[in-house]
Amino acid sequence: MLTKEFALKSELSEKQVRKIVQHLEERGYQLKKTEYRGREATDFQEEDIELFQEIAERVGRTNSYELAFEELEKEKDFLQVIVKENPDNLPSDQQFPQVMQELKAEINKMREERQLLGQMISQVHQQQEELKTLHNQLNNQLETNTKSLNAMTEHQKLQAEQLTKTQESIETQTKEQKELATTIKNSHQQKGFWARLFGG
Numbered sequence: 001m002l003t004k005e006f007a008l009k010s011e012l013s014e015k016q017v018r019k020i021v022q023h024l025e026e027r028g029y030q031l032k033k034t035e036y037r038g039r040e041a042t043d044f045q046e047e048d049i050e051l052f053q054e055i056a057e058r059v060g061r062t063n064s065y066e067l068a069f070e071e072l073e074k075e076k077d078f079l080q081v082i083v084k085e086n087p088d089n090l091p092s093d094q095q096f097p098q099v100m101q102e103l104k105a106e107i108n109k110m111r112e113e114r115q116l117l118g119q120m121i122s123q124v125h126q127q128q129e130e131l132k133t134l135h136n137q138l139n140n141q142l143e144t145n146t147k148s149l150n151a152m153t154e155h156q157k158l159q160a161e162q163l164t165k166t167q168e169s170i171e172t173q174t175k176e177q178k179e180l181a182t183t184i185k186n187s188h189q190q191k192g193f194w195a196r197l198f199g200g
Helices: 003-010 014-026 048-062 065-074 096-197
Strands: 033-036 039-042
Touching: 003 014, 003 048, 014 048, 014 065, 048 065, 048 096
Parallel strands: none
Antiparallel strands: 033 039
């Protein structure tokens, strides 16, 4: 298929497709060719779609074609089938489907790894949220307990003050009763004395 049709199928712009072709060919990767209106044109295959989408995704993330291809080349020899110096070692038409299958398998593997990494990050984030919630619950419980303890301490203080006042009141009353008893006793003794004195 030609560039326009391939761009539609791969959900990329024609400019993106041409740029990716340019960078692939600069690195020695030969795409199939056909003749269109008397000129050579790239003959894209269905199996090219995933490769181009993967490259476009990297370009979007790195905002650079050069960085995207450098990243891809570093990751598990993503483009290990590309031989820059020796044209004889480039994939032939017969080898091309196998090469694309290898690239597709590599792409799928990396996508699975990214998905797994995403799940792990999500789990860590969830655990962090759970720890944050637990931390807040413990803080709230500590604050509640502190308030309760302060209230109990204040209540005990008031009780102690009340007990002291009660004890002081009892001591005062006891002293007054003793003094009263002494006064009554003295009064009785004086009455007996005068009665004996006057023969009453």
